[in-house]
Amino acid sequence: MNAHVSQGGWPVLVLNADFRPLSYYPLSLWSWQDAIKAVFLDRVNIVEHYDHAVRSPSFEFQLPSVVSLKSFVKPTTHPAFTRFNVFLRDRFSCQYCGSHDDLTFDHIIPRSKGGQTTWENVVAACSPCNLRKGNMTTQQARMFPRQTAFAPTVHQLHRNGRLFPPNYLHGSWLDYLYWDTELDP
């Protein structure tokens, strides 16, 4: 009933050597083909399996659902500047009116006035607010974002991410997600 599996994707959650996901946003996932390659190259351990195997006449391999890297990779502390991550930082709400519908991106300082496409200058905005603001600055439009746009840390996104879980999470992944923030309620 989910896109990945119905397309035969069998995505594999990739954990760092400390058993935390290699990345949350986006969640670190490999194709099962890449995961099996890494198993044979001795770069990962299999942590959990799917209840599904690939077979050839001479070969049967139960598909991993979770693998962990054998050597620790220093995690990134600065999340990627992506459309999804901007929405996540802004909790999928228009920064001018709070609406959750019809979200777009607004350049606080319009591009036509030299505004950059950066964490500090882009916020989630519903299309009515975006249209209303148009090419005006916040002063001209008398529209001010509810929070100052900022470059979030992984931890800040992670906290918001728990409010908006991804559409598809395999049951075997759940033990490896979110446990570090559950320690600080």
Ligand SMILES: [Zn+2]
């Ligand atoms: Zn709005």
